[in-house]
Amino acid sequence: MANVKIDNVIKRYGSLQVMHGVNVDIEDGEFVVLVGPSGCGKSTLLRMLAGLEEISEGTVSIGDKVVNDILPKERDIAMVFQSYALYPHKTVYDNIAFPLKMAKRPAAEIEQKVTNAAEILDLTKYLKRYPKELSGGQRQRVAMGRAIVRDPQVFLFDEPLSNLDAKLRVTMRVEIKELHQRLGTTIVYVTHDQIEAMTMADKIVVMRDGRVEQIGSPLDLYDNPGNVFVAGFIGSPSMNFVHGKIEVKDGKKAFVSDGGLTLPLPETTAAEGQSVTYGIRPEHIQIGDTGVKMQVVVVEPTGSETQIFAKAGNDLIDALVKDRVMAKPRSEIGFIIDPKDVHLFDRKTEKRI
Amino acid sequence: MRKQSPIVGIIFWTVVSTLTLFPIYWLFVISVKPAVQLFSTPDVILSDPFWGNYAKVWGDRLLRSYMLNSVIISTGNAILCTILGFFACYALSRFKMSGKESIFFWTITNRMAPPAVFLLPLFLLMTQVYTIGEWRLLDTQIGMILVYCTFNLPFAIWTLRPTVDGIPKELDEAAFVDGASSWKVITEIVFPLCRPGLAVTLILTWVFAWNEYLLAATLTNFNARTLTTGLSEYVTTTGTEWGIMATISVFTLIPALIVFGLVQKHIVAGLTFGAVKG
Ligand SMILES: Nc1ncnc2c1ncn2[C@@H]1O[C@H](COP(=O)(O)OP(=O)(O)OP(=O)(O)O)[C@@H](O)[C@H]1O
Ligand SMILES: [Mg+2]
Numbered sequence: 001m002a003n004v005k006i007d008n009v010i011k012r013y014g015s016l017q018v019m020h021g022v023n024v025d026i027e028d029g030e031f032v033v034l035v036g037p038s039g040c041g042k043s044t045l046l047r048m049l050a051g052l053e054e055i056s057e058g059t060v061s062i063g064d065k066v067v068n069d070i071l072p073k074e075r076d077i078a079m080v081f082q083s084y085a086l087y088p089h090k091t092v093y094d095n096i097a098f099p100l101k102m103a104k105r106p107a108a109e110i111e112q113k114v115t116n117a118a119e120i121l122d123l124t125k126y127l128k129r130y131p132k133e134l135s136g137g138q139r140q141r142v143a144m145g146r147a148i149v150r151d152p153q154v155f156l157f158d159e160p161l162s163n164l165d166a167k168l169r170v171t172m173r174v175e176i177k178e179l180h181q182r183l184g185t186t187i188v189y190v191t192h193d194q195i196e197a198m199t200m201a202d203k204i205v206v207m208r209d210g211r212v213e214q215i216g217s218p219l220d221l222y223d224n225p226g227n228v229f230v231a232g233f234i235g236s237p238s239m240n241f242v243h244g245k246i247e248v249k250d251g252k253k254a255f256v257s258d259g260g261l262t263l264p265l266p267e268t269t270a271a272e273g274q275s276v277t278y279g280i281r282p283e284h285i286q287i288g289d290t291g292v293k294m295q296v297v298v299v300e301p302t303g304s305e306t307q308i309f310a311k312a313g314n315d316l317i318d319a320l321v322k323d324r325v326m327a328k329p330r331s332e333i334g335f336i337i338d339p340k341d342v343h344l345f346d347r348k349t350e351k352r353i
Numbered sequence: 354m355r356k357q358s359p360i361v362g363i364i365f366w367t368v369v370s371t372l373t374l375f376p377i378y379w380l381f382v383i384s385v386k387p388a389v390q391l392f393s394t395p396d397v398i399l400s401d402p403f404w405g406n407y408a409k410v411w412g413d414r415l416l417r418s419y420m421l422n423s424v425i426i427s428t429g430n431a432i433l434c435t436i437l438g439f440f441a442c443y444a445l446s447r448f449k450m451s452g453k454e455s456i457f458f459w460t461i462t463n464r465m466a467p468p469a470v471f472l473l474p475l476f477l478l479m480t481q482v483y484t485i486g487e488w489r490l491l492d493t494q495i496g497m498i499l500v501y502c503t504f505n506l507p508f509a510i511w512t513l514r515p516t517v518d519g520i521p522k523e524l525d526e527a528a529f530v531d532g533a534s535s536w537k538v539i540t541e542i543v544f545p546l547c548r549p550g551l552a553v554t555l556i557l558t559w560v561f562a563w564n565e566y567l568l569a570a571t572l573t574n575f576n577a578r579t580l581t582t583g584l585s586e587y588v589t590t591t592g593t594e595w596g597i598m599a600t601i602s603v604f605t606l607i608p609a610l611i612v613f614g615l616v617q618k619h620i621v622a623g624l625t626f627g628a629v630k631g
Contacts, residue, residue, distance in 0.1 A: 050526075050530055051529075051530075052526045052529070052530070071529070072529040073529055073530070073531075073532045073533060073534065077530060078530065078531075079527070079530045081523055081526070081629075082630070083521075083523055083630040084628075084630055085521070085523035085526065085527035085628065085629055086527075086628055086629075087524060087527075087542060087628070088524075088546065088624060088625045088627050088628040089545050089546055089624060098528070098531050098533075098541075099531035099532055102528075102531055102532040102533045130627065131627030131628060132627030133627070134627065136630070139627065139630075146527075146531065163630075
């Protein structure tokens with residue numbers, strides 16, 4: 001167990017800079033999730049923590065010790081690779097046992113730990129098979145097994161559940177959380193999955209183009225996104241954005257979109273005439289006869305929820321409600337927006353106002 | 354798809370096999386005839402085999418020692434070249450170094466001239482330079498192993514490079530993270546996965562050394578003389594002993610078959626299937 005400190009880390013591939021001064025503080029025992037669009041540097045950051053990628057500038061410390069020049073095998077970390085990286089000439093059993101054998105654990109302990117991990121991962125039937133005889137999801141579970149048999153300082157997971165079906169994903173999510181609670185080991189976890197990020201993380205790090213956009217607890221990021229990017233990235237379905245201006249009507253500030261739509265506005269420090277981006281989450285919109293008049297475009301029922309896409313002028317907004325709505329396309333509907341749920345961003349800097 | 358009748362295949366392979374195997378069969382026929390019968394009308398059907406040549410060759414202590422030399426030199430050379438070639442390829446494949454491709458290309462340059470060009474320099478080196486007191490590298494088994502290495506090692510590096518490059522680097526990385534040392538990564542992960550390439554390299558370098566004549570004829574005379582050169586001793590001024598030569602040739606074939614048989618099963622494709630995603 002250890003804390004991890006990523007201090008002003010820069011990564012260059014030749015003359016190409018892909019990481020621009022990343023700072024992340026991870027406390028001992030914390031579960032940190034890295035999210036961000038493809039190519040933003042999540043895997044690269046993880047590989048730098050593992051010691052597989054040289055750190056161009058800045059420092060990485062594990063347990064208060066700078067590890068920039070320490071070999072992977074001496075960092076005492078376990079990692080699940082995005083590509084699995086299973087040993088193809090070894091059976092599932094030997095794949096999972098490999099780190100224990102390298103650590104020269106006694107045979108009885110290896111046997112017991114591998115069997116145990118196989119049980120957790122539902123791999124018991126496959127212990128004698130080779131990786132090429134497994135499905136993608138089974139391979140991914142073997143990769144997980146190889147990590148969880150160990151008791152390292154830090155776990156690094158690079159999208160470990162991406163190839164599993166929905167049901168197994170939920171089971172594994174619970175298993176990983178349980179593992180974390182049991183061992184209390186620091187975990188750095190990369191995912192594309194919103195639900196994984198929101199449910200597992202103590203702390204989410206949102207990255208974009210080799211930069212950290214915002215760090216915070218899941219709910220903090222959901223409630224107070226620092227900029228348009230984070231607001232759009234966290235939460236599913238993602239937040240509605242409408243571009244417009246602050247105007248004063250009847251002595252009160254109001255938001256008027258470029259298309260002329262007026263939307264409810266909370267108390268704000270935004271100045272009159274300021275160009276802003278107006279954000280509202282689909283699940284924060286109620287529908288009814290009052291509110292903002294919109295024209296229904298598409299209604300998508302999923303059983304438990306209904307998502308309604310509606311437009312007014314050029315602005316398309318979607319709402320997510322619990323009720324079953326039987327609105328017909330092109331009919332009129334009212335979107336009720338509580339001003340306290342509204343997020344305002346400066347249009348130019350994209351920062352929260 | 355309609356299944357093709359097996360007849361066509363059977364006929365095709367019968368013809369091909371006959372064409373390939375007939376010379377070997379003919380060699381065998383010659384080896385089991387007494388000298389007097391050799392120049393009579395050729396007889397394809399084997400009747401009343403005469404084992405005298407075999408008794409003579411096997412009974413010849415000199416030929417037996419040539420045979421042993423051949424086995425030791427070829428095998429020693431093949432193993433040495435394959436192992437050294439593997440490590441060279443691992444370094445070329447995994448480590449950052451400047452001028453890597455130039456080094457790789459440079460290794461093959463000494464195969465660009467005919468081996469005869471190197472004869473005199475090699476002879477001088479082995480008689481004048483590589484000596485310890487009275488001891489010289491000329492006409493020793495180790496000397497021949499090393500000489501063949503100069504030709505086989507570049508070849509081994511070239512055949513093994515694609516194999517080592519083909520092992521995903523993530524496997525090394527996963528092993529490092531799992532706590533393996535560089536040595537363990539090589540012996541536990543990379544080396545076993547290179548098995549097919551190693552087997553091919555082993556066979557080809559072995560065959561090169563086994564069949565080599567020119568260098569062996571010049572750089573050995575008695576102690577390290579090999580079977581191929583021994584063969585030529587039966588071309589004498591008083592005539593050529595074809596029966597004996599055919600018998601020796603059969604003897605040279607046998608170890609080659611054994612080596613092929615042992616190594617062949619390792620030449621399988623797809624050892625790294627399932628290692629990494631897609
Ligand atoms: N060896 C390399 N040479 C040059 N650029 C590289 C190299 N490896 C990665 N990159 C670049 O670094 C950036 C970050 O890559 P990285 O693999 O960390 O992305 P990621 O966030 O993990 O993406 P994904 O979600 O698709 O896995 C990308 O723009 C990629 O093109
Ligand atoms: Mg990645």
